Amino acid sequence: MENFSELIIPRFLRYVRICTTSDRRNAETPSSEGQWELARLLAEELKVLGIVDAEITDHCYVLAKIPASPGFQDKPTIGFMAHLDTSQDASGINIKPITEKNDAGDTIIRSDGTTLLGADDKAGIAEIIGAAEYLLSHPEINHGPVLIIFSPDEETGKGLPFFPMDRIKALTGGLSACYTLDGGPLGELETECFNAIEAKVSFTGRVIHLGTARGKLANACLMAAAFAVMLPRTESPEATDGYYGYYCPTEISGNLQQAELEVFIRDFDLGRVKERAAVLETFARAVETQFPGGKVQVEWKIQYLNMKEKIDSHPEVLAKLEEAARRTGVEFYLKPIRGGTDGSRLTELGIPTPNIFIGGRDFHSLSEWVSVSDMETACRLVVELVRVWGA
Numbered sequence: 374m375e376n377f378s379e380l381i382i383p384r385f386l387r388y389v390r391i392c393t394t395s396d397r398r399n400a401e402t403p404s405s406e407g408q409w410e411l412a413r414l415l416a417e418e419l420k421v422l423g424i425v426d427a428e429i430t431d432h433c434y435v436l437a438k439i440p441a442s443p444g445f446q447d448k449p450t451i452g453f454m455a456h457l458d459t460s461q462d463a464s465g466i467n468i469k470p471i472t473e474k475n476d477a478g479d480t481i482i483r484s485d486g487t488t489l490l491g492a493d494d495k496a497g498i499a500e501i502i503g504a505a506e507y508l509l510s511h512p513e514i515n516h517g518p519v520l521i522i523f524s525p526d527e528e529t530g531k532g533l534p535f536f537p538m539d540r541i542k543a544l545t546g547g548l549s550a551c552y553t554l555d556g557g558p559l560g561e562l563e564t565e566c567f568n569a570i571e572a573k574v575s576f577t578g579r580v581i582h583l584g585t586a587r588g589k590l591a592n593a594c595l596m597a598a599a600f601a602v603m604l605p606r607t608e609s610p611e612a613t614d615g616y617y618g619y620y621c622p623t624e625i626s627g628n629l630q631q632a633e634l635e636v637f638i639r640d641f642d643l644g645r646v647k648e649r650a651a652v653l654e655t656f657a658r659a660v661e662t663q664f665p666g667g668k669v670q671v672e673w674k675i676q677y678l679n680m681k682e683k684i685d686s687h688p689e690v691l692a693k694l695e696e697a698a699r700r701t702g703v704e705f706y707l708k709p710i711r712g713g714t715d716g717s718r719l720t721e722l723g724i725p726t727p728n729i730f731i732g733g734r735d736f737h738s739l740s741e742w743v744s745v746s747d748m749e750t751a752c753r754l755v756v757e758l759v760r761v762w763g764a
């Protein structure tokens with residue numbers, strides 16, 4: 374057995390040292406300069422491996438195609454994707470990765486506790502490039518065309534609108550499936566995510582001089598607060614897990630005259646997420662009754678959809694993943710994602726995109742860490758998946 378850790382760990386340690394924290398407040402894509410720096414490094418490394426036409430798009434997508442083995446050009450093209458940016462939730466500046474043994478005797482990599490580690494998603498990047506190096510140096514493995522995609526601004530959600538679909542069609546004729554390497558611990562596979570609705574609730578008060586307000590004032594601040602406390606606390610993110618959905622007020626602002634409340638609504642079932650949105654109308658009428666003269670308006674839109682239905686309609690995508698997991702000796706389990714992923718949005722665009730574990734834990738935090746042997750397994754799983762699709 375080849376030593377996979379040599380293919381991935383030195384790379385991983387190089388990548389995490391580049392600060393690629395994305396910036397929610399920056400409207401540009403990519404939202405930070407460091408993502409360009411990492412993209413250029415990755416394109417260069419891919420060229421050294423022999424993918425001489427690796428390219429970077431105007432919005433910082435890295436694209437690199439591993440050609441099919443001779444005689445396998447007709448096999449479906451599959452993609453592997455990981456994201457360049459790291460979360461703003463913890464500092465990504467001057468990351469000093471520490472390699473050590475944990476209590477269980479496994480080798481892990483963590484930060485020094487002052488920053489996040491950036492395994493999310495640089496472990497995914499290192500695993501994909503490690504697998505590419507393995508495939509390119511083992512021409513005896515027959516496979517179809519493989520496209521490597523590194524994307525900007527996954528954490529801010531601002532990358533995927535610039536997904537280079539046309540360029541990818543030109544390069545490959547279209548992807549039959551894509552797999553993101555952006556999941557958690559060993560064995561975790563994700564084919565299901567929330568349906569997400571964002572609601573904006575606007576409160577218009579009736580204002581009058583406060584000295585003579587008795588019986589007349591409708592205070593928009595209080596209307597927004599009254600509405601927020603109507604949201605059932607048993608259906609909040611802090612009270613739910615697994616397959617339970619929720620309401621979550623995420624932003625509130627306003628004054629006597631006008632107030633705004635933003636509410637995230639989540640559920641794995643599309644019917645139920647829409648029912649929850651409809652319930653907000655009932656709350657709106659109830660608040661108007663409590664505050665005579667005040668007006669409440671609810672608007673909502675779908676942010677993203679559960680990818681399960683579309684992935685299930687391409688059963689080969691999961692079947693091949695299961696076969697590759699079996700060959701790699703990975704006991705896998707399906708876990709619902711209590712959030713969205715770029716994969717869910719790609720699935721909506723017609724490319725079924727499940728998510729694969731990368732071996733990391735405690736993402737977006739100062740205690741983030743990754744298991745070296747789980748990273749090796751993820752890398753071997755990618756190689757097997759390529760082999761299974763080529764068979």
Ligand SMILES: [Zn+2]
Pocket residue numbers: 456493494527555
């Ligand atoms: Zn991620």
